[in-house]
Amino acid sequence: MPKVKAKILCFVDNGLRQPGDVFEYNGPRNHHLEYIEEVGAETEPTVSDAPQRRLRKGKMAESAGTE
Numbered sequence: 713m714p715k716v717k718a719k720i721l722c723f724v725d726n727g728l729r730q731p732g733d734v735f736e737y738n739g740p741r742n743h744h745l746e747y748i749e750e751v752g753a754e755t756e757p758t759v760s761d762a763p764q765r766r767l768r769k770g771k772m773a774e775s776a777g778t779e
Contacts, residue, residue: 718731718746720744
């Protein structure tokens with residue numbers, strides 16, 4: 713299991729974690745935790761690895777009004 717460190721006061725794995733607490737965590741990614749040791753990181757892709765795409769709302773409205 714990966715070791716993590718709490719960045720802020722948070723409730724993880726049925727326990728209240730203080731900032732700086734180091735513990736093992738095997739749940740979904742959590743942005744309140746700093747990952748110290750990751751196990752199997754190369755086999756599990758994270759959401760941040762995927763390219764991000766933004767949609768423009770204005771383009772849809774412009775093309776709909778010209779028909």
